[in-house]
Amino acid sequence: MATHQRGRLPAGAQLSGALALGRRGLLGAAGALAAGGGGLTPARAQAPTIRLGVLTDMSGPYRDPTGPGSVACTQQAAAEMANRGFAVEVIQADHQNKPDVGANIARQWYDQGVDAIVDVPTSSVALAINGIAREKNKVFLNSGAASSDLTGSACSPNTVHFTYDTYMLAKGTGAALARSGGDTWFFITADYAFGHALQRDTSRFVEAAGGKVLGAARYPFPATTDFSAFLVQAQSSRAKVLGLANAGTDTSTCIKQAREFGLTRNMKIAGLLMSFMEVHSLGLPTAQGLLMTEPFYWDLNDRTRAFAERVRPRMPGQAMPAQVQAGCYGVSLHYLKAVADMGAAQAKADGRAAVARMKAMPTDDDAFGQGRVREDGRKIHPSYLFEVKAPGESRGPWDYLKIVATTPAEEAFRPMAEGGCSLVRS
Amino acid sequence: MEDFFGIPAPLLFGQLLLGLINGAFYAMLSLGLAVIFGLLNIVNMAHGALFMMGAFVAWLLLDKLGLGYWWALLLSPFIVGAFGVLLEKLFISRLYKLDHLYGLLLTFGLALVIEGVFRNEFGSSGLPYRIPPELSGSWDLEFMFLPIYRAWVVAFALVACLATWLVIEKTRLGAYLRAATENAPLVQAFGVNVPRMVTLTYGAGVALAALGGVLAAPIYSVNPQMGSNLIIVVFAVVVIGGMGSILGAVLTGFGLGIVEGMTKVFYPEASATVIFVIMVIVLLARPAGLFGRA
């Protein structure tokens, strides 16, 4: 590569494991740069180095369910795959939920030695990076974005879509509510790719169950913190279900403000993308009874409990890992297994080949159990419908959810033929 | 529940209330801006950031000292107002002899600094601030559900604006202020300490913004962007109302809030731009603003 900037870390990158940078500390930045940059680490490793770049939301509405926790889980995967004949380096950056910021960081990272980008919540950013990874034949391991278009119209041979997508969420929560009497819906939708996709996929299930969508209010993302105008609109539509096509703090704020405006008296609330982090911030009294669909919960079985205990020391505030963060672990682990299988030099040179190897090998990790990556890049695993426990039912901190239903892997996700992905040979 | 013009009553009154609440914030902020501009001839671009500081100070008072909402209403304007006085003495006062555009640029820079520091410390998603228990709950009126706290915001803002207007128009201090706006050297010659008055005026305008911030904290959840989202609309309000007019700022603020709310009912897509469109129309018809003096 002709244009290597000598001895300099790519902009927006930090060495993890060194000082945790985040938003604190000019000193921290100086320390990290001194430790890792300035031309002091030439190619001393005889073995090739696989670089994973965790690009996530460090300061916005998705910080708690992804953010530093995603970095921690990726580091966990890297630690578990040490001593396989190659070194693994994990760096991180904040895309601030902006497609142009994310695209610039991704482009620079890929041009300067990063092999795979991990996480990327926020579908608009993910779609941009999806394109760049394909253009540069690198690897995109997405855990946080939800838009089902990543394995549909925008599918790519360089991308693996882990954790969840809008189809899985819609089929889980949306269909369940529609079947149990929620036949009229009003959506409050984050006005970008994710919100649109989630609303679209959920509406399909609602209508398939005989219900009707009475209307939707789209709000600017991530700028909105007061949802009262939209909640008033929802209330006057007289729908039975309020569908929240948003995530993170947007969801928790909507739920809180819905209570304030008395929506909860006549409407059921469907948090279409909720993780137990939102339950944590709402508190059980407010959140009890809410339904949510997740493919991972720390208390699901012995393997997930073991994984949660292993990774907790690395997590910010010793929190339990949430689904997206566990997804970063699962996808990074599988990628590194593929790299070990085909040889690091080969994996670095050809992203498409690495992803193809990931699709050829079945997956098995403590967080998600056994599964596989389909031709269209979609990783499939079972999805679970949870209900939030009442305060009396909870046996301790982080014990928030009880399982209501399980959907097996092959049924949980959109059938390959329906996605419109060009990689799928019908 | 009846329907008005085919619009269900809860929607109409709900949006009307929300419009009044927005209008309350527009009025309080544009009042502070108008006061500062009248005397200092500076467009205080930092006004939004100081509004945000008011909310954060309220949050910090609760988080670190356990002092609740009512304390915050009292203390936060003082604290942020004092900070404003500091800003004026250290930075803004150096620019009085220069082109007014420099004041705009300086306060813009100050806004960036304040917002950046808070974003660094607290991230950019909102911090929750609970509605004080005395004001929580809602009145279940027949035609709508009225959250008590939001009604309180409108009432309090009205009182604050009225009080400010009274001070400026009816008291001796206000008379000095208005005189200094017209002819500062003459007022100085009469023995009034004009620079000190200027400093205190800036502090008072800032305190008013901070008061708005405390009012806003339970509604908008405390986040570093809350001021910048608001301030540009407030500028449009001030241009429409007329830069020097106190009454104009208040009336226009509330009025435009209502207009915005009504637009959300009938034509939601336009609600974000309607105030700017009105600004263009007013500028073409009456360049000095609705209440301003050319």
Added chain:
Amino acid sequence: MSDTAITAGALPAPKAENAVAWGFSRAQFAALTAMIVFLAVAPFVLYPVFIMKLLCFALFALAFNLLIGYVGLLSFGHAAYFGMGGYIAGYSAKALGLSPELAILAGGIVAGVLGAAFGWVAIRRQGIYFAMITLALAQMVYFFCVQAPFTGGEDGIQAIPRGSLLGVVPLDRDMAMYWLVAGIFLGAFLLIHRIVHSPFGQVLKAIRENEPRTISLGYKTDHYKLVAFILSTALAGIAGAVKSLVFGIATLTDVHWSMSGEVVLMTLVGGLGTTFGPVIGAAVIVTMQNYLAELGAWVTVIQGVIFVACVLAFRRGIIGEVGNLLKVKL
């Protein structure tokens, strides 16, 4: 008025005898040569995409400087033209399949038309009112872009193809794109210089110094101001158009008011009303943003501090101070 005016930092124009070529003084010609050498050598040493970004913003700042530096009008909403140019170029290249030079031209033209409409409204007022009106109008554009389907809202227009220049030269390779961007930048730079040193430019300077007298001399100052406004916005649109082709993405960030603030900062740091000031200012700010990106929100704080420092103590900007030291006009 002139001592405290916002462009007081600018020194008087060099005498005609000092002009070496195309109206550049000796010092300016030296600086121009240095700039051309840098453009020729830099892509082999630094990351070309980074330099292209720098050139786009330098062009944006040059366009902005045309208004503030030579007419004395502070437009606080210039991002509207920059971003709209980017959106139009992106849409033209992606959805309409136009070749890159046509897409860029389209971006510039639409931005200029927008500038004509907004300028006609804003010119009616001066000074602070002008600034606030331009800010509010730009905010309208921002909200329009949030809603309009062709902009893709929060997602932006992604995967904008660079296409082939004139249908012949493919621009996918960064180096190929670089030469095009450098060429456009240089061309625009020389164009702006010509405009400023033409009779038209002289009238603009006269308006800045003393508008009532210029009116009394019989010039229709509103027309001159409007034309300058349109030129400024069209060039800003071209800058935005080039940027969206380089990065393949056009988003709401480009029309946000913080982008308007950034171009003001770049020009202020570099030196209002100087020829090379905006270029240096853009270089400083873009470089700073790039290398301090890991500090996150501290970048905003640093930019604010620089703003404050420049306004209080450093009004001439880098090039202005250098020029003052060397007693030349840069």
